[in-house]
Amino acid sequence: MTELSSAYTIRILPIDCLPKFHFLDLFQKMLKTFLCLRIKEVEVKKDTEDINKPKKFMTFKEKRKTLSRMQRKWKKAEEKLERELLEAEASESTERKLxxxxxxxxxxxVTYFRILKKAQRSPLLPSVLEGxxxxxxxxxxxxxxxxxxxxxxxIESGDLSYRESLHCVQTAFHILSGQGDVLNIDPMKFYTHLYKTLFKLHAGATNEGVEILxxxxxxxxxxxxKQVSQQRALAFIKRLCTLALHVLPNSSIGILATNRILMQTxxxxxxxxxxxxxxxxxxxxxxxxxxxCNAQNTALWELHALRRHYHPVVQRFAAHLIAGAPSEGSEAxxxxxxxxxxxxxxxxxxxxxxxxxxxVKSSSSKRKSEVLQGDSFLNEDLNQLIKRHCSEVATHLPLDFTKYLKTSLR
Incomplete structure (x- = not known):
């Protein structure tokens, strides 16, 4: 026992030697676990409706036609027991779930609102806005x-990143599109913020923000x-087409698909x-x-530039929008x-x-052979041109230098 205790001694390190643990990273991960909650009010209502839906039992006439007296007696007791079980399960499951x-x-x-109220400049704010x-x-x-x-x-403070401000806009309109329809709230300031900051997106680090956009x-x-005016729709369509010129192809496709829906809406x-x-x-x-901004007095010239894009799907969407976003025909x-x-x-x-x-489709072998043959013809013509030029120059040079040129060209 003494040998074991002497061989396995526990060494206690001072606090300064322990690795520093970033508690903010832990809190951010904890807040992101809230995003995995599958709580939707509609689904809960559907569950309760399905559970509370009464089960169809046999009528007295059906029992008398198909069952004997003893079977009817057993069937009656069975149905009574089933009714009691269904009532108990339904009341317990719905109440517990709600x-x-x-x-x-x-x-x-409570967690989200407390961070919004007391720690608006906290690094936890992005997780709160996303939630x-x-x-x-x-x-x-x-x-x-x-x-x-x-x-x-x-949003007006300017302390948020562009992705965080998009989360703010998204939250505001989720509120207004649900129960907030009954409230008399004008969200024009959120429209203006999104419109004026669209060009902050580009093909670099902010490209991933296009998905939230x-x-x-x-x-x-x-x-x-029904709440959007025609002028507002025209302005957004025009600015989105301009934005599609300087983002990555997948972002351009998503933006053009949005413009297609807006033009049909x-x-x-x-x-x-x-x-x-x-x-x-x-x-x-x-x-x-x-x-x-008088967007009705302009045209979508950007679509003609996007029609020459190197990505085939971007080309297809641009040609589709130029034709007026038809649902049938060759441009559909x-x-x-x-x-x-x-x-x-x-x-x-x-x-x-x-x-x-x-x-990207690879070129065929026939095309490759044609290119190689063309290169060989060019090389032969170039060699003949060099030799002829050197021979003309060599007539005016000393004999030793002409020998050097001939040996170098062999």
Whole structure:
């Protein structure tokens, strides 16, 4: 026993020698676990409806026709027992599920609101904004006004990254598209913020933010089509086409797919495809107000540049939009492109793996042989030209130098 204790001694290190643990990283990961919660009010209602749906039992006439007296007696006792079990299971499961979901959401929202109120410059804020964007449809209506004010204050502060500001916009419109429809709240300041900051996206580090942008545009313009004016839709379509020129191909595809949906949702925006249309005022591309930039007086010339893009899917979308986004005909999209959402197309044609999608077709062997033959002909003509030129020059040079040229050209 003494030998073991002497062989295995425990060494206690001072606190300064221990590795430093980043508690903020731990807290961020803890907050991100909230995103894995599958709590949706609609699904809970569907479950309760399915559970509470009464089971169909045999009528007395059916029993008398098909069953004997003893069988009817056993059937009656069996059905009574089944009714009692169903009532017990239904009441217990629905009550437990609703109670558990309510308690869980209360804890989640208390955590989020506490960080928003007391630690707005904390590195935990991105996880909070992402969580609010996911569970915004479950927030109580009483908190809508205060929450929208906080989100707008965060955007105006300038302390957020572009991705975080997109999460703020996404949360605000998720709130307004659900129970917030009954409230008299004008979200124009969020439209203006997104419109004036679109050009912060590019083919570099902010390219991944395009996915959140596509989700924001779907909630802001497509799902709120009745609250969106034609001028606002025209301005966004024009600026999105300009943005599609300087982002990666998957982002361009997602943006053009969004413009396709907007042009079908707002049919009068096809005037942007007409070069001869006239209106009052001059288009002001540098103005940050989508309602007053006179977008009706411009045209989507960017589509002609995108039609010459090196990516075939971008070319296809540009040609489709130039034709007016038809649903039939030669310029209509294939089902694998038309039935997918903009976010799905962004993921499908992602270049994160540093590969071309679709892959580049290799040239045929016949084409390669033609190229090689052409190169050989060029090399022969070039060698003959050099030899002839050297022979002409050699007549005017000494004999020793001419011998040197001949030996070097062999």
């Amino acid at each position: 109670k558990l979901h309510t308690e869980t959401l209360n804890i989640v929202f 609010l964007a996911k569970f915004a449809h479950l927030i109580n209506v009483e908190f809508f006004d205060d929450l929208l004010v906080v989100l707008h204050t965060l 596509l989700q924001c545009l779907d909630v802001m313009l497509t799902k709120r089509r 707002f049919p009068k925006t096809d005037l942007l495809l007409d070069n001869e249309s006239q209106g009052s005022g001059v288009f002001l591309p540098e103005l940050d107000e989508p309602e007053y 999209l294939k089902p694998e492109l038309s039935r997918r959402s903009a976010a799905e197309l962004f993921e499908t044609y992602s270049m994160a793996a540093m590969t071309f999608n679709p892959p």
